[in-house]
Amino acid sequence: MGAEDGYYVKSTEKTLAVLSSFTPEHPRLSVSAVAAAxxxxxxxxxxxxxxxxxxxxxxxxxxxxxxxxxxxxxGSAFLATLTLPSVAEPHLKALAADLGETTSLCVLDGMHVVYVARFTAPRLVHVSVNVGTRFPAWATSMGRVLIAALEPDEREAHLAAVEFQPFTPHSVSGPAELRAEVELAGRRGWSRVTDELEGGLRGVAVPVSRAGKVVAAANVSLQTHRDPDESLEETVIPQLRSAAERITADLNFR
Structure with a gap:
């Protein structure tokens, strides 16, 4: 991690670890709690x-x-210089209005996806998600699209490093099942995850590219009772793909 080269500053690592110990689940911490974390x-x-x-x-x-x-x-300096959210937001907002569903844009950061833009449907109340929220990539439609787009050696390293956690009884439970889902996402150009991260929720995602390289995933979150899986390919996914293509076109124009 750089310690061998003499530049690594442990106090910086510890400072960031202290800041990172504050999470949405644990926003207020005592000294003892931070020490333990x-x-x-x-x-x-x-x-x-x-x-x-x-x-x-x-x-x-x-x-x-x-x-x-x-x-x-x-984080604000990063978001301020990131063109993705500003380019994507009008398209995500229009898609959310057309579908009446929540739309998002995520990027891959290590083993997680990070939300960089989001427009929420009022009825989607199951999961509290904001810009900056992180989820394990393997458990999300966005993550599987982004993992599928990695270079082969990077993809293999990512898959080998996944630590599986059953969020629900429907969560992918092992490497072989995840690999099959990632390969399927790569072949068809979209991914669908149902009841894996949160019961009653379904997510579909497609890639967003810049200069021929996948840089993000656009997503629609739906409640499972609203549309059967089979209808998504005829309803939601074509509109999501169209929005992603417009975001891609705007990114490449810039």
């Missing part, structure tokens, strides 16, 4: 927390810490 001593965790508080990235009521608005600065 980051494998730091309680004294070291306290020093990092107090420093981050003094710098404005955290706030505290004395015993419990939480992220402060300034923590948004870390």
């Amino acid at each position: 980051t494998d730091l001593s309680r004294a070291a965790a306290r020093r990092f927390l107090l420093t981050l508080r003094d710098l404005g990235y955290l706030r505290s009521d004395g015993t419990v810490f939480e992220l402060a608005p300034r923590s948004l600065d870390i």
Whole structure:
């Protein structure tokens, strides 16, 4: 990880680990909780927390810490320079209005997909997802499309590194099943995931390209009771593909 070259700064790693310990599931943490999450001593965790508080990235009521608005600065520069969201948003918004469903754009970041744009249908209340939310790539339609688009050696390395977690009884349970789903996504140019990440939800995704390289996946999230799987190929997927093609065209024009 660079330590052998002499440039690696462990304190930077620890600082980011402390910040990353605050999650939507655990937004408020004590010193002891942060120490346990980051494998730091309680004294070291306290020093990092107090420093981050003094710098404005955290706030505290004395015993419990939480992220402060300034923590948004870390990701905002990336989002500000990323052309994908600004290009995709009008097309995703129009698609959401046409379908009455939630639309999203995700990119692959290591083993996860990260949402960079999203328009939510009011009735989709099962999963709380915002720009910046991350999910394991293997468990999502977006992730399978993006994994399928990797170079063969990168794809193999990704598949070999997956840690399977059964989110629901329908979740893909092992390497062979996941490989088959990824290969299917690559062959047909879209992926569908039903009841795997959250019961009652279905996601379909298609790739978005720039200069001939897949850079993102556009997605529609639906409730399973609204449309049977068989009808998606005639209804949702053609409109999703059309929106992705328009996003791709705009990206390449820029």
